[in-house]
Amino acid sequence: MNPMSPHDIATVPGALSPVFVPAPPPAESSILPVLGVPVTDVTMEHALGLLQNMLYEQPRRAHSVYFVNTHTLNNACDNPAYRAVLQSADRVFGDGTGVRWASRILHGVTLKDNVNGTDLVPLMFQRWANQGLRYFLLGNTPERIEIAARRAQEMFPGWTLAGYHTGYLGPDDHAKVIEKINASGADLMLVGMGNPKQEQWIHDHLDQLTVPLCLATGGLFDYWVGDLVRAPRWVRKLGYEWLHLLSRQPHKAGRYLIGNPKFLGRIVRSWLFRHDRRHDRIRHP
Template sequence: MNRPSTNIMNVPFSKLTFVETLDHLSEMLEQKNSGSRPYHLITANPEIVMKYQTDSELRTIMDEADLITPDGSGIVLASRWQGDPIAERVTGCDLLTGLLEEGNGRGWSFYFLGADENTSRLAVDKITTQYSRVRIAGRHHGFFPADEEKAIVAEISAARPDVLVVALGAPAAEKWIYRNKQQLNAKLALGVGGSLDIIAGKVKRAPLIWQHLHLEWLHRLLSQPSRWRRQLILPVFAMKTLMEGRRRARS
């Protein structure tokens, strides 16, 4: 399948729509052997793009990723400023929901790693209720000491899930997947940020009207004022991508 992409600050973003991305992943999951290293999907927002510029470990991980999707309106806007537009966001939360819906019909297995113990348990209970034909290969909370990591990797490897869902936050999830991907025995591995918190009902996602207006970031900031320091990166990202867009237009 042809997967067009566009570069934003040297990060190659997929231009596939949400439906096209889900179709691509579904086809891959049906064909891939679970014994090989997982297909590594990264959903990246402007904050991750900015970290890519200074974090050499993250840069290596993203350069070697199988697919990077635009998780954030800022990425979509930047692509338009640079004259190579991405049609829409493809977020980790939406992809997880789509994979669960598709997996419910195909009997895929999922392993969930991340969030606190109560949130992990509640999220998986809700998933089991809503997607009764999805197979739960296992789960583990995300607050484990470093000396337990090998045991968790071994548990995932033995479970051989079709989809490994890692909710350790970004870029911690991406680094964890990359560090252990040779031993995971999963077909697909992806970081999903705080999606388990949303599924569990611990955090509410922005209403659709805020999402359609590209203001989900503002809703999140108003709901969680402690995020304001992280949001300071957004104007820097906007300025850099605007300047890059103007440079490309002149050339």
């Protein structure tokens, strides 16, 4: 998909501002199972097209979009119920070196792109700016989500902040938060609670939500607050951003130093027993 041009924009009668007319992405996208989770193999541009079509799909409904890395997939292996949540998503994208290794080992395919939320979300805000779209942020502590919301307004002036709420919810809070989200008129919701909590929350409440796009974005708000800094581009291209994150968050050493070998062992086992080849390269529109 090419970047949006003025010809991709039309005025809807009665609207206060122009909106995108969805341009269909390429007809098919490959779905590569990785440890039982269906990963969509597309470029970043194609991913934007898929999200855009969800945004304007009629009749309007909420869509779930998740990003999986080695830690996420290890969680899915340890918790079949969580794997079922990932399997139920409208789209799952592969994030990081581990998923790329897995696709090569299991399917002999190099993923077209590293479609991670940290890069995709800002790109989406940039491409869809000044179209009258609204977003809602859910996650983190009350103080930090307020800072993240303020930073988002500074970084993405072509959008309207519809609202935000902490991700620390008690048993009686969910209904009120859902009511607040729906009343905000948000077109996009970013949920940053960490996994598996964020995907589980979206899954559990998707039928009650009216936001077309619900993205689980992990630590994205931590970058906006300033607690995390992206690795240099050359480090990311080499696939070693996880080392940069480890240096910034040494308390997560077990996730990488134990989790990565465990993930590789699971991938090799899946390759030996052909667990992920039974539906190799499923094609989806």
